[in-house]
Amino acid sequence: MDYQAVLEEVAAYARPLVRRGRVADYIPALERVSADRFGIAVADIHGAVHGVGDWEVPFSVQSISKAFSLALVMAQSPGSQGEDGIWKRVGREPSGTPFNSLVQLEAENGIPRNPFINAGALVVTDRLQTLTGDASTSMLDFLREESGNPDLAFDPAVAESEAGHGDRNAALAHFMASFGNLENPVPSVIEHYFWQCAIEMSCRDLAVAGGFLARHGLRADGSRLLEAREAKRINAVMLTCGTYDAAGEFAYRVGLPAKSGVGGGIIAVIPGRCTLCVWSPGLDARGNSVAGAAALDHFTTLTGWSVF
Amino acid sequence: MDYQAVLEEVAAYARPLVRRGRVADYIPALERVSADRFGIAVADIHGAVHGVGDWEVPFSVQSISKAFSLALVMAQSPGSQGEDGIWKRVGREPSGTPFNSLVQLEAENGIPRNPFINAGALVVTDRLQTLTGDASTSMLDFLREESGNPDLAFDPAVAESEAGHGDRNAALAHFMASFGNLENPVPSVIEHYFWQCAIEMSCRDLAVAGGFLARHGLRADGSRLLEAREAKRINAVMLTCGTYDAAGEFAYRVGLPAKSGVGGGIIAVIPGRCTLCVWSPGLDARGNSVAGAAALDHFTTLTGWSVF
Amino acid sequence: MDYQAVLEEVAAYARPLVRRGRVADYIPALERVSADRFGIAVADIHGAVHGVGDWEVPFSVQSISKAFSLALVMAQSPGSQGEDGIWKRVGREPSGTPFNSLVQLEAENGIPRNPFINAGALVVTDRLQTLTGDASTSMLDFLREESGNPDLAFDPAVAESEAGHGDRNAALAHFMASFGNLENPVPSVIEHYFWQCAIEMSCRDLAVAGGFLARHGLRADGSRLLEAREAKRINAVMLTCGTYDAAGEFAYRVGLPAKSGVGGGIIAVIPGRCTLCVWSPGLDARGNSVAGAAALDHFTTLTGWSVF
Amino acid sequence: MDYQAVLEEVAAYARPLVRRGRVADYIPALERVSADRFGIAVADIHGAVHGVGDWEVPFSVQSISKAFSLALVMAQSPGSQGEDGIWKRVGREPSGTPFNSLVQLEAENGIPRNPFINAGALVVTDRLQTLTGDASTSMLDFLREESGNPDLAFDPAVAESEAGHGDRNAALAHFMASFGNLENPVPSVIEHYFWQCAIEMSCRDLAVAGGFLARHGLRADGSRLLEAREAKRINAVMLTCGTYDAAGEFAYRVGLPAKSGVGGGIIAVIPGRCTLCVWSPGLDARGNSVAGAAALDHFTTLTGWSVF
Incomplete structure (x- = not known):
């Protein structure tokens, strides 16, 4: 898989949606973030990391x-x-x-x-x-x-x-x-x-840090954080509950375990393959990044990867 | 109206129900009150006060x-x-x-x-x-x-x-x-x-202090606390909302504006006539005094007084 | 009490509100009723009946x-x-x-x-x-x-x-x-x-037919329909539940047992005195006649009659 | 994968749970089914079918x-x-x-x-x-x-x-x-x-008939019933909503798209591999077969197959 090429294509697809939605404004510190941001990163289970756009810019993980x-x-x-x-x-x-x-x-x-x-x-x-x-x-x-x-x-x-x-x-x-x-x-x-x-992390940071979810519980250094069973179960909870009350819709469209934040970030897991993180601050009515969800949707379309 | 005789008869009717129900036990200070207590007082609009039983014993108004x-x-x-x-x-x-x-x-x-x-x-x-x-x-x-x-x-x-x-x-x-x-x-x-x-008052205190509700807003000293319209409106809210989620049942059985407390007290108003207060700590499932509600019910039966 | 004069004054007060609100339109047969209608009738406990406006025009009791x-x-x-x-x-x-x-x-x-x-x-x-x-x-x-x-x-x-x-x-x-x-x-x-x-009745018909509620259960011919206790209890249910989910507000403003219908009619009871019926088709958001509720409110203001 | 051996082991694991739970009794026709039944079948994407126990006995699919x-x-x-x-x-x-x-x-x-x-x-x-x-x-x-x-x-x-x-x-x-x-x-x-x-089918019938969900939309004869995208989406809905209000728990424990019925049957899909059907009439409080859910849980433990 040429991740870099896929991410470029995903970014091209999602960029027109950047600025759609509404930046979280319930606290001033979030409201000040530029709505123009878009970044996406993927960390495969072997440690390789790829990214495009604002993938190295820290944002509030929420x-x-x-x-x-x-x-x-x-x-x-x-x-x-x-x-x-x-x-x-x-x-x-x-x-x-x-x-x-x-x-x-x-x-x-x-x-x-x-x-x-x-x-x-x-x-x-x-x-x-x-x-x-x-x-x-x-x-x-x-x-x-x-x-x-x-x-x-x-x-x-x-x-x-x-x-x-x-x-x-x-x-x-x-x-x-x-x-x-x-x-x-x-x-x-x-x-x-x-x-x-209030921790600040970039797409890169989050994709890498969430690698254990794709590696069935193994940390980056090969040591075990969680049993394989436990890692799978966190993925299950992410799929059924990870995107506020749009989890069913998200599973339907994207088909991946994911957790979103009102900072505009979403991490998603393709078990056994890679962990993704996408960021764009404009949120839909349910609190999920508009461009971010579209990017993940397109990523699964291009790669054919889905848990289903 | 021979209030004293009526109150005696009411007390005789309600006493078998004393100890029915359950004393509020969510805080230790209430739980310690004896379940055996029963008192009732009536203050007419002219200032006369009558009472029987523990009508002068202070309890938590809640x-x-x-x-x-x-x-x-x-x-x-x-x-x-x-x-x-x-x-x-x-x-x-x-x-x-x-x-x-x-x-x-x-x-x-x-x-x-x-x-x-x-x-x-x-x-x-x-x-x-x-x-x-x-x-x-x-x-x-x-x-x-x-x-x-x-x-x-x-x-x-x-x-x-x-x-x-x-x-x-x-x-x-x-x-x-x-x-x-x-x-x-x-x-x-x-x-x-x-x-x-956490204010402590007796049936006597409460019946007298609530006299303005029966006097269409006039205080004990004849001065005006509330407009007549306002006093009537408080009575209306008491009738429709004063006894937790049993207000409909209470209006049906007793037919008087009333406000209850989990200390076991209930004040009730007969507009233009008198204010009553009854106390017995045993509560029904909805938080109203069992013997207290029965006493008010019997009072209206004996006197024929009801707002309806 | 000069009922006729009071009703004239009530009608003068309420007429500017006629056409306010919205005629029930969920069924064609109701929608066709003219929004301009207003009538009010009072039947005292002795059988005297007074009315003004469209008080003899039949409408759907609902x-x-x-x-x-x-x-x-x-x-x-x-x-x-x-x-x-x-x-x-x-x-x-x-x-x-x-x-x-x-x-x-x-x-x-x-x-x-x-x-x-x-x-x-x-x-x-x-x-x-x-x-x-x-x-x-x-x-x-x-x-x-x-x-x-x-x-x-x-x-x-x-x-x-x-x-x-x-x-x-x-x-x-x-x-x-x-x-x-x-x-x-x-x-x-x-x-x-x-x-x-779907029964059709006028304000006059309803005020007269509801007379037993003001007469503590006695019918127009003096025979007993209900025990006094039962009639009072129906009044209690009317006061706490008779005007859809605006019963608290209605008790607060009007202070009388009442039952409304989406045809625009409302009957109200002054126990021991009289039964009223008012009709005007424009409804508020909760389904009660706008001009009708205002008329009853003004009637209690003019007469000083309220159950509280 | 030696499906037959796995199914035998799964059945040995689940059988002690047969008769646990409660046979649906809201209609007589279901209540008459013996609580002792247990069957399980698997149909792989190439058409091979295996089963154990009552896997060829028809039951109500519900x-x-x-x-x-x-x-x-x-x-x-x-x-x-x-x-x-x-x-x-x-x-x-x-x-x-x-x-x-x-x-x-x-x-x-x-x-x-x-x-x-x-x-x-x-x-x-x-x-x-x-x-x-x-x-x-x-x-x-x-x-x-x-x-x-x-x-x-x-x-x-x-x-x-x-x-x-x-x-x-x-x-x-x-x-x-x-x-x-x-x-x-x-x-x-x-x-x-x-x-x-009210259609009656056996575990075998259901596992085979549901094959298109594991074959990304292809029917048994190779023709296309659904787009791959559509088949995946049905699986997503099954995972998030397929087992009544226990879908989160089911995803957590079993990790497979599944649909249950109060007849005691459950079908489950391992996309790209096989479709399973298990049957045992005893239901848990949420309407899912007790032994059936345990069997699917154990199947995923033995095979390591899960969508996560």
């Missing part, structure tokens, strides 16, 4: 961090016990309603539907906090090491900006706490969650 | 305070403007769902259904805080004056106990704040709300 | 029939047994959601929230069908007798028109049948329900 | 038919136009709520969430009825031809039994009709839907 926090919780709790621990507190079903919804949380006694809605990610962060003592720094450390980029950093402006607009997440966290589903104090869980979302 | 905070907000903002101010931020419709529900709040953009569900009372408290600078002390001052009992006080154990179990109310408040429906900081609103609920 | 079907079911099943029979199958709580909602029906196992939402009225009609063998003719017979107008009739165009647009009511009925909450075949229940709604 | 009706609608409307036609009337998102729910249907204007909940399948059947003139016979004809078994037949007892308990489906259909989302009369759509569900 909810893409949720895939990594889930992986780290699984990695920190080896064996099925670790899995059991987290899955008693968060479900694995698509949410069927917008990603911040409190309705299901109420109907289901404070157990969020899945780890990729905000409520679920707060529970995962809470667990990671208990396991590591620092849910945001431990994630940053992992991402630096796995991406091979020691310069990865938090964007404090984004983290503080989120905190200043965090009433909805505070509501979710207090609500789950009222059901006894948080181990750590609400303010600490929320803070680490915001700092995780 | 949600009964919601009727007074609504009245005080109305009284503090004379004219229809005052009314308009609060009714833009809280509705007047029965909730149709359990009293802590977040569902409607989400569907209706952070506007609570009515001022007597917790979310609505938080908005009213927030408004009272803005109007008076101290939403709990101003209420206590009013209740002391209106009841003629200068010894009324907060129960700090209850207030602190609520705060220690306040995640659900914190969730509601943060959630409304995320929609821009709070004027004051969340922690301050919650704290004043808890202190309002 | 949901106002629900108050009469509930009364007839109660009347047909004397004693508390009769009450028990119907209240096991339908609740007494305000719906809190739009009047056709299937949501609560699903959550609450096919038991409608109250007898005045469509689902609840279908259950009441089903019961009346079982009790009388003909739920629509028995209602027409009663209304003819009670109004003293032997010319009352169904409007076949309306009944057939409803049937042609009846998928939503068919859905409700089949859904309740799936929970075992209908005694008669779905098509027969729906048909009788549509014919009840 | 909701498995939904995968075939979707495929037939797509096949009958070549090009993207065909797709567009059906996807305007039914969504592709997981339902997030129990499979018969009316809630979402109400919130989303009569557009069912996906083609595999009952409401969605009624829409697909309605479309197939329009396209073929006979939505049930055309499906039977296709299944006979594709399975190579001309003896496939409807079970009239099941179809009639469904019709006798069909109030909930009638409610769904009338409700969608009220939104204008049905082309054919409600009774005809429901009837064809019931007959589709």
Whole structure:
């Protein structure tokens, strides 16, 4: 596969869609990002990396961090016990309603539907906090090491900006706490969650750091982060729940496990082959990058690769 | 009307139901109250007061305070403007769902259904805080004056106990704040709300203090607290929304405007005649005093008084 | 009370609002009614009747029939047994959601929230069908007798028109049948329900026929239709549930038990005094007559009569 | 791959779970099936078929038919136009709520969430009825031809039994009709839907007939039923929506596109390799075969095959 040529063609296809959609504007730090950006990178399972466009420009990972926090919780709790621990507190079903919804949380006694809605990610962060003592720094450390980029950093402006607009997440966290589903104090869980979302990474960084999902759990250095079974299961959750309440549509069009963020990034996995990351800040009504989703769709059309 | 005789008969009717139901146990300070208690008092519009049983024993007013905070907000903002101010931020419709529900709040953009569900009372408290600078002390001052009992006080154990179990109310408040429906900081609103609920009053105190609802807005000293129209409207909200999601059933059986609290108290109004307060801690599944509701039901049967 | 003068003043107040709102247009037979109509009638408990405007023009009673079907079911099943029979199958709580909602029906196992939402009225009609063998003719017979107008009739165009647009009511009925909450075949229940709604009556007819609600259960001829307790209870259900999901607002503004219909009519009761009926076809967003509600509001302002 | 050996091992693993769960009992014709049954078959893409246990015993396909009706609608409307036609009337998102729910249907204007909940399948059947003139016979004809078994037949007892308990489906259909989302009369759509569900097939028949899903759209005879893209998309919908509201859990555990039925059957697809069908009547709380799901789980463990 001539990845470089494919990426060029994908970029040519997607570029007319750049600026479509709407840049996330609920916090000033995100709103300032130029809508013109477009980058895509692919990291194959052997370590080769290719990219086009703004593929080396850092952006705010936002909810893409949720895939990594889930992986780290699984990695920190080896064996099925670790899995059991987290899955008693968060479900694995698509949410069927917008990603911040409190309705299901109420109907289901404070157990969020899945780890990729905000409520679920707060529970995962809470667990990671208990396991590591620092849910945001431990994630940053992992991402630096796995991406091979020691310069990865938090964007404090984004983290503080989120905190200043965090009433909805505070509501979710207090609500789950009222059901006894948080181990750590609400303010600490929320803070680490915001700092995780405020990590800045490029398409290159994310494609490389997410390589273990394509390598059935093996890290870049060949050591094992997750059992093959666990890596497959994260992919399954990404496919069914990774793109907010558009997961069914995304599976239908793209057919790949993926996790998107409101920073405009999307990572996607072709198990046994490669990990992709695409970035363009314009979002559709459901919070997924318009040009990014189109690029992944075209990538699967050109390569014929799909999990189906 | 020989009130004393009627109250004796009512008490005889209701006493077998005392200990039915379940004493509120979500906070230790309430749980410690004896389930055996039963008291009832009536204050007629001319100032005469009668009572039987534990009618002079103070108990935690809890949600009964919601009727007074609504009245005080109305009284503090004379004219229809005052009314308009609060009714833009809280509705007047029965909730149709359990009293802590977040569902409607989400569907209706952070506007609570009515001022007597917790979310609505938080908005009213927030408004009272803005109007008076101290939403709990101003209420206590009013209740002391209106009841003629200068010894009324907060129960700090209850207030602190609520705060220690306040995640659900914190969730509601943060959630409304995320929609821009709070004027004051969340922690301050919650704290004043808890202190309002933690006021201790007897049946006597409450029946006397609520006299203005039967006197079409006139205070005990003859001065006007509310316009007649406003007093009638509070009664209307009490009838349609005052007894959690059992308001329809309560109107059907009892036929009087009423406001209940999980401390086991219920105040009820017979416009133009008298205000009643009954207390017995055992609650039904919807949070209303079992013996208290039966007592009010029997009172209307004996007297033939009902708004219908 | 000089009713005629009051009605003139009420009409003068409400007329500028005539043509406000929107005439029901979901069936052609209703859509054809002129938006200019306005009439109001009052029947006092002694049999005197007054009216102004189009108070003698027949219109489609629509949901106002629900108050009469509930009364007839109660009347047909004397004693508390009769009450028990119907209240096991339908609740007494305000719906809190739009009047056709299937949501609560699903959550609450096919038991409608109250007898005045469509689902609840279908259950009441089903019961009346079982009790009388003909739920629509028995209602027409009663209304003819009670109004003293032997010319009352169904409007076949309306009944057939409803049937042609009846998928939503068919859905409700089949859904309740799936929970075992209908005694008669779905098509027969729906048909009788549509014919009840299609009865044509004037303000005069309705105010007179509804007199038993103001007379604590006594019919025009002095015989007893309902126990006083039962009549009060129907008034309570009207106040808490009678004006679709605007019952709280209606109680707040008007303060009277009332039942509205999408034909633009509203009956209201002042217990112990009189029964009113107002008609103007323009509806607000919740299905209640705009000029009709304003007229009742002004009537209570002028007379000072309110249940509160 | 020695399929026969794998199937033997899978059967040994799953057999202890046979009789777990609960045989569907909402219609007598299903309730009579022995809970002891267990069979599994695999049809590879080259036409080889293997099976163990009761793999040649016919059972009621029930909701498995939904995968075939979707495929037939797509096949009958070549090009993207065909797709567009059906996807305007039914969504592709997981339902997030129990499979018969009316809630979402109400919130989303009569557009069912996906083609595999009952409401969605009624829409697909309605479309197939329009396209073929006979939505049930055309499906039977296709299944006979594709399975190579001309003896496939409807079970009239099941179809009639469904019709006798069909109030909930009638409610769904009338409700969608009220939104204008049905082309054919409600009774005809429901009837064809019931007959589709009442087709009897064995594991062998279903694995062979579903071969086109593993062959990227090619039929057994090599002719094209669907574009590769369309076959992949049906697999995507099966993975995200195919096992009622347990689709996330199923993807997590099994990692294969699958469609289950309350008759106890499940078909699953390994794209590019084979189609599986397993049958055991005991169902879990969500309506999926207990032993069947465990068998598929173990099959993927033994073979290492998963789409992730």
